[in-house]
Amino acid sequence: MKCLPYLLFGLVFSCTTSKQTTESRPPNIIIMYTDDQGYGDVGVFGAKGFQTPNLDQLANEGMRFTDFYVSQPVCTSSRASLLTGCYANRIGLTGAFSHRTKKGIHKEETTIAEVCKSKGYATAIFGKWHLGLQPQFLPPNHGFDEYYGIPYSNDMWPYHPDREEGFYATLPLIEGLEIVNPNVQPEDQTQFTQSFTERAVSFINRKKDEPFFLYLAHPQPHVPLFASDKFKGQTKRGLFGDVISEIDWSMGQILQALRDQGIEEKTLIIFASDNGPWIAYGEHGGSSGPLREGKGTTYEGGIRVPCIMRWPGKIPAASNCKEPVMTIDILPTIAGLIGAELPKRKIDGLDIWPLMAGESGAKSPHEALYFYYKRNELQALRAGKWKLVFPHEVRMNVDPQPDTVRYRSGYVTTEPGTNGYPFVLEYPMCGLELYDLEADIGEQHDLAKSHPEIVERLQTLAEKARADLGDKLTNREGINQRQAAFVVSAE
Numbered sequence: 001m002k003c004l005p006y007l008l009f010g011l012v013f014s015c016t017t018s019k020q021t022t023e024s025r026p027p028n029i030i031i032m033y034t035d036d037q038g039y040g041d042v043g044v045f046g047a048k049g050f051q052t053p054n055l056d057q058l059a060n061e062g063m064r065f066t067d068f069y070v071s072q073p074v075c076t077s078s079r080a081s082l083l084t085g086c087y088a089n090r091i092g093l094t095g096a097f098s099h100r101t102k103k104g105i106h107k108e109e110t111t112i113a114e115v116c117k118s119k120g121y122a123t124a125i126f127g128k129w130h131l132g133l134q135p136q137f138l139p140p141n142h143g144f145d146e147y148y149g150i151p152y153s154n155d156m157w158p159y160h161p162d163r164e165e166g167f168y169a170t171l172p173l174i175e176g177l178e179i180v181n182p183n184v185q186p187e188d189q190t191q192f193t194q195s196f197t198e199r200a201v202s203f204i205n206r207k208k209d210e211p212f213f214l215y216l217a218h219p220q221p222h223v224p225l226f227a228s229d230k231f232k233g234q235t236k237r238g239l240f241g242d243v244i245s246e247i248d249w250s251m252g253q254i255l256q257a258l259r260d261q262g263i264e265e266k267t268l269i270i271f272a273s274d275n276g277p278w279i280a281y282g283e284h285g286g287s288s289g290p291l292r293e294g295k296g297t298t299y300e301g302g303i304r305v306p307c308i309m310r311w312p313g314k315i316p317a318a319s320n321c322k323e324p325v326m327t328i329d330i331l332p333t334i335a336g337l338i339g340a341e342l343p344k345r346k347i348d349g350l351d352i353w354p355l356m357a358g359e360s361g362a363k364s365p366h367e368a369l370y371f372y373y374k375r376n377e378l379q380a381l382r383a384g385k386w387k388l389v390f391p392h393e394v395r396m397n398v399d400p401q402p403d404t405v406r407y408r409s410g411y412v413t414t415e416p417g418t419n420g421y422p423f424v425l426e427y428p429m430c431g432l433e434l435y436d437l438e439a440d441i442g443e444q445h446d447l448a449k450s451h452p453e454i455v456e457r458l459q460t461l462a463e464k465a466r467a468d469l470g471d472k473l474t475n476r477e478g479i480n481q482r483q484a485a486f487v488v489s490a491e
Contacts, residue, residue, distance in 0.1 A: 028263060031270045035075065046289045051235075064319070071372070079128075079131060092482060112215075114142065119340050125149065126196040129150070130151065132151075136485070193243075221244060238283055269308075281417065300387075309356055335351075346480060378390060385439075
């Protein structure tokens with residue numbers, strides 16, 4: 001399938017009338033969302049140095065989405081879009097929240113968990129949240145019955161090697177609304193993938209007789225990397241490969257639990273990553289495969305992620321979808337499948353069930369996908385096979401010779417990109433660039449000068465987005481942006 005989605009901007013699709021399951025019980029929904037796992041970090045997407053047999057099995061029994069996007073190449077924004085069906089800048093959730101952040105997801109926004117609960121689902125999240133630290137922002141107040149995990153990224157703690165002492169507070173582990181471990185230690189992180197998986201399996205076993213929504217949000221392979229003893233030293237890719245192998249094991253445990261309970265055919269599984277790999281960390285970062293750049297950029301390596309979906313008997317096995325779609329489409333698609341109403345507030349996602357079902361001639365429902373980053377900068381858009389990149393500051397790695405570098409632990413001599421230390425970064429400006437992603441997946445050949453008519457057409461689409469959501473690069477204010485929620489003070 002090729003993508004030529006030239007539909008009217010803002011056209012609303014009614015997901016409640018989309019194809020729904022004919023079974024008396026709606027499908028269970030499982031989303032496994034990893035952190036900083038690159039496009040080239042799954043076997044069926046070309047991984048090297050390690051194997052992912054369970055994820056590959058998922059693809060062999062389901063559909064591989066080769067052109068699947070996150071809305072922004074950073075944690076909080078990506079997760080906000082997945083859970084709400086909105087561009088993150090529409091709802092004021094941008095960047096990556098830390099322990100100092102005094103804002104979070106607004107109570108008026110609707111999450112996938114709340115959509116599912118409206119139809120009687122049991123709901124749970126195990127792993128990383130990152131949509132606000134204070135109690136009013138945590139999962140139990142946004143549709144999740146169960147929560148066990150961390151409120152922000154696993155590197156936001158006192159032991160980060162390249163941050164000044166005191167830059168980060170402690171990393172807490174939370175169950176429900178209660179802090180059960182106020183100061184996570186390195187040995188605790190080695191157990192995260194296993195413990196979150198065990199919680200997920202327990203939830204499946206306990207809720208097998210009712211529809212459930214499970215969100216398993218692994219904090220790995222975000223640096224610092226941690227694997228349990230069982231997986232250390234098991235791959236040719238070092239610690240990063242070991243971490244991915246343990247994540248693959250996690251998927252295997254989920255699949256086995258579904259088999260044991262006899263509910264495989266009643267369960268839709270979606271696997272994806274929250275953004276591209278953190279290539280600044282070299283051997284501790286992942287791979288973008290054939291894509292350009294990684295996390296923190298709106299080139300393909302930062303925003304195009306591996307995605308696999310499986311639902312036996314509903315999604316065709318061993319199939320591929322090349323249509324451009326985004327995490328914002330998951331909520332409305334799930335709403336359609338379970339017969340739930342869409343959120344009352346405007347969302348951006350559209351129902352992609354025809355693509356998931358492998359319907360003949362199905363196309364992406366989007367006229368264009370928009371990629372914002374930083375403080376509401378519209379940095380790129382994709383329409384069909386074309387991608388237009390707007391002039392902006394780009395984060396790029398510099399590969400200096402080994403040198404004495406100042407870190408919080410003192411002056412150390414290390415080779416950048418090794419031992420958990422990042423490369424030095426530079427921020428050059430890019431120009432107005434046009435790429436044909438069908439012919440040039442690596443964005444190496446700028447066609448802006450040779451196709452001015454395409455540039456003009458895509459600029460027109462960009463203006464629609466700027467009017468709707470604003471754009472700091474052109475000093476535009478959007479008319480349909482909403483505010484995140486704020487706290488006056490936070491402990």
